[in-house]
Amino acid sequence: MHEPYTFYRQSEYYDQVLGSKLKSLVCGAIARANLEKDDPQAAPTISYESFVQDLDHGDSFTTTLVDILVKELAERKARPSSPDRHMVAERTVISLR
Numbered sequence: 001m002h003e004p005y006t007f008y009r010q011s012e013y014y015d016q017v018l019g020s021k022l023k024s025l026v027c028g029a030i031a032r033a034n035l036e037k038d039d040p041q042a043a044p045t046i047s048y049e050s051f052v053q054d055l056d057h058g059d060s061f062t063t064t065l066v067d068i069l070v071k072e073l074a075e076r077k078a079r080p081s082s083p084d085r086h087m088v089a090e091r092t093v094i095s096l097r
Helices: 001-037 048-053 060-076 090-095
Strands: none
Touching: 001 048, 060 090
C-alpha cells in the first residue's frame, strides 16, 4: 500500500532536484554571458524568464543537446576510476562538433 506513495515521493524529490540543478546551470550560463556582453564578439544575452518561456522541448537542437548530456553522464558513471569520470568522452566531443 505504501509503495506507490513512496515511489511518487521519490519521483517528486528527483524532479525538484533536477529542476534546481537546471535552474542553477541556466542562471550560471546567463551570468557568464552577461559578463561578456561588452565584447563585440559576444553572443546576445537573455533573461532567465525569456529563456524559460522560449525553451522548446520539442526543438530538435534542444533534444539533441539533452541526449548528448544524458549519454555523457551515463558514460562517466560507468567508468571505473574517479579521475576518468571528469573527462569528456570522445563520442561527446564528436557530437558537439
